[in-house]
Amino acid sequence: MIFDPSLNIVTLVSIGEHPLSGRPRRAEQDARALELGLKLVADNLQVLYIGQAKSPATVSVLKDYLGMGLGQIQVLDVPPQADISNTLLENFKANCPDIILTGGRAENGESSGMIPYLLAEQLNIPIVTSITDIVSIDMLTGLAEVLQALPRGQRRKIKVSLPFVASVDMAAPAPRQSAYGCAMRGQLVVKDFNQSIDDVGQRHWQVNSAQMRPKRLKIVKAKTAADRFKAATAKIQGGSGKVIYDSKESAQEIFKLLRDEEML
Amino acid sequence: MSDIFRRDPRTQWIARNRLHPLHVANIGEPERGPSGLLRKNLHNIGFIGANGVKRIDRSGDSKGGLSGRKATTAVEIVLPLHQIDKPDFYILVVVDLVSARLNNHDRDTLGLAHHMANSNNAKGAVVAVLFGEVKEDKLDTAGIDRLIHFDTSAYQSYNPEQRCADLCNIVNELQPKHILLPDSINGGGDLGRRLAAKLDQRPACGVWKVNGEQLVCRGGAGKTDITRPMAKILLVLEECSEPVSETRHQSLLMPVVSSVTVKQRILDLGNMSVDPNAINLAEAGFILSGGNGVKDWPEFHLAAKILGATEGASRVAVDDGFMPRDRQVGASGTWVTARVYIAVGISGAIQHMQGIAQCDKVVAINNNDSCDMVKRADLSAIGDSSEILGELLNVVRQHAAEKPVNHVVINHG
Structure with missing residues (x-):
């Protein structure tokens, strides 16, 4: 399904990090965003990366992205301490694309997931979060229908006006594999970006590897020794639920319970 | 009434003193056996103490109910x-x-x-x-x-x-x-x-x-x-x-601050109905789980489809080949978090109970009313599982006939 080729879609990609080995990899959500973009406009998709263009980890991961069948990736070279949201904004202010696809949150750094929100706010366009698919785009009315992932595997349909920012959820279709030949043919177009502003907010931060969070204990607020003893030795109490022996009556009761819990 | 046990010394004294004018009125005649022997009713000896333990006052012939009184209603604690x-x-x-x-x-x-x-x-x-x-x-x-x-x-x-x-x-x-x-x-x-x-x-x-x-x-x-x-x-x-x-x-x-209606650029078109079996078992909200007691598997699948429930299974059902391995609920399968979990013919091995520990409401359909699943369940239906499921489907069908609902089925990845 390829929509209007004049549609201008940009996907933002970042460098992911494997949660256990710590090796650089395609960021999972960004790869899904890229997959969605490729599905929508194929070759007309623009891909943008902002970061240190020269580091070997960046180049290897961007090659992985190129291996998904991209002609080129635009790279804005900024120093490590730069505020990326600012750079992105400067880049999009001149010509705002119709759809900006991003992942939900980065896999390293602060990982606050604020980038799509900041972009939407500054460009004054709507943002739809954790989408899994873009069902249709109507260029005449300037409206798109997207599917949003909800907890417990549910989906919601949303109509949103173009242009918009969309962050892609892990529930979106899995990205295609990266092909070595494509990766070798694709090009990285590096642009120096000199007006970057440093992220001063992070200067006073201390970053350590994550500690195990303490497990919450069951607090017993018993006033008497007998209550404490009961709480310490209590087993699952039998017979607390309702037991019904008649099949018709039990069917009615189960139906009532399902209705009360809004499962039907 | 407070929970504290209080002795009534006067009643106890009357009970001890057989010559007291109120002794017969309060205690009643001494009980005598068929041969005229004085009998003691052992069940009436002593009283239930403050912590629910039976206490016997050896100092006198105190009898239950006379020696004191105890609150029966649990007092609800009012927080400050x-x-x-x-x-x-x-x-x-x-x-x-x-x-x-x-x-x-x-x-x-x-x-x-x-x-x-x-x-x-x-x-x-x-x-x-x-x-x-x-x-x-x-x-x-x-x-x-x-x-x-x-x-x-x-x-x-x-x-x-x-x-x-x-x-x-x-x-x-x-x-x-x-x-x-x-x-x-x-x-x-x-x-x-x-x-x-x-x-x-x-x-x-x-x-x-x-x-x-x-x-x-x-x-x-x-x-x-x-x-x-x-x-x-x-x-x-x-x-x-x-x-x-x-x-x-x-x-x-607090009064609602003057609410300004902003222009909606995002319009909610409502939830889509999703194939329940495409939902990950760990995050499914409504699970119908089958075990050894299920004899009619086609009916079980039909019930899951009509109820709109995600299918789960116990280990026995998976081992016997009735359900795929990824549907197994429990210690070596998936730990589920459903809001409603219906266990059909599952007696409740401890490994299975671990898997459903986080479920809110558990419904057991089983022919044995003493199994562990019935003890855990909020609602238990005892009887033949296929009969109860059939009745349940009838009820659901009747209700659906009264209230037709339009469903849009989508296929999602």
């Missing part, structure tokens, strides 16, 4: 009321209110807000903002001093831009010291980030610990801990603080 009349500052909390009730994440967030409002002898008030319908009946013990409730029909659907604009108005009016939201996928994380972008504030996301003026946040998708100074907007993780448990709060309704 935490009152803030003129707060020095406000702490704003926006709760998720999943299915119109406060969940644990909401309560933890409110607990943290209460802690921040009252630490260092401060006198702040926690203002909770609730969007949409509220079914929660324990709002007073959740730690809410002030309440702002938006309850028009517009808030029944997904309207994040309107909610964000309303929050901006509240922030402008109350000038809260901090704004706390649960960093959840139920809307809190989204709304908090929207608000932060709107107010041009850098939020602290994934906060799990507050040490005075220092925050500890999860960063790097959960791989790092960032220690940073206090922020105005905090998106907090679950178990960031203990929920409020020792006080009641006023929950005073």
Whole structure:
């Protein structure tokens, strides 16, 4: 399904990090965003990366992205301490694309997931979060229908006006594999970006590897020794639920319970 | 009546003294056996003490009921009321209110807000903002001093831009010291980030610990801990603080700040119906699980389809080849978190009970009323499983015939 080729879609990609080995990899959500973009406009998709263009980890991961069948990736070279949201904004202010696809949150750094929100706010366009698919785009009315992932595997349909920012959820279709030949043919177009502003907010931060969070204990607020003893030795109490022996009556009761819990 | 056991010395004395004029009236005639021997009724000896243990007073011939009295009704503990009349500052909390009730994440967030409002002898008030319908009946013990409730029909659907604009108005009016939201996928994380972008504030996301003026946040998708100074907007993780448990709060309704209707650029077209078996078993909300007691598997699958439930299975059903391995619930399968779990013909091995420990409502359909699943279940139907399922389907079909619903089925990846 390829929509209007004049549609201008940009996907933002970042460098992911494997949660256990710590090796650089395609960021999972960004790869899904890229997959969605490729599905929508194929070759007309623009891909943008902002970061240190020269580091070997960046180049290897961007090659992985190129291996998904991209002609080129635009790279804005900024120093490590730069505020990326600012750079992105400067880049999009001149010509705002119709759809900006991003992942939900980065896999390293602060990982606050604020980038799509900041972009939407500054460009004054709507943002739809954790989408899994873009069902249709109507260029005449300037409206798109997207599917949003909800907890417990549910989906919601949303109509949103173009242009918009969309962050892609892990529930979106899995990205295609990266092909070595494509990766070798694709090009990285590096642009120096000199007006970057440093992220001063992070200067006073201390970053350590994550500690195990303490497990919450069951607090017993018993006033008497007998209550404490009961709480310490209590087993699952039998017979607390309702037991019904008649099949018709039990069917009615189960139906009532399902209705009360809004499962039907 | 209080729970304390009180002796009545006068009655005890009368019971001991057989020559007392009231002895016969109070105690009755001494019981004599068939041969005329004086008999003691052992069951009437002693009394039940304060902790539920039987006590025998050897000092006299005291009898049950005479020697004292004991409260029978459990006294409901009324927590002290935490009152803030003129707060020095406000702490704003926006709760998720999943299915119109406060969940644990909401309560933890409110607990943290209460802690921040009252630490260092401060006198702040926690203002909770609730969007949409509220079914929660324990709002007073959740730690809410002030309440702002938006309850028009517009808030029944997904309207994040309107909610964000309303929050901006509240922030402008109350000038809260901090704004706390649960960093959840139920809307809190989204709304908090929207608000932060709107107010041009850098939020602290994934906060799990507050040490005075220092925050500890999860960063790097959960791989790092960032220690940073206090922020105005905090998106907090679950178990960031203990929920409020020792006080009641006023929950005073504040007038809704003049609500400005903003232009909706996002329109909610409603939820899509999803194939229940495409939902990951661990996050499914409604599971119909079959075990050894299921004899009619086609009917079981039909029931799951009609009820719209995700199918699960016990280990026996999987081993016997009736269900695929990825449907297994329990210790070596999936640990489920369903809100309603129907166990058909599952007696409840301990490994299976571990897997369903987090389920809210468990319904057991079994032919043995003494099995462990029936002990765990909130509702148990004892009888032939296929008969009960058949009756249930009849009831559902009857109801569906009365109320036709249009379903749009989509195929999603």
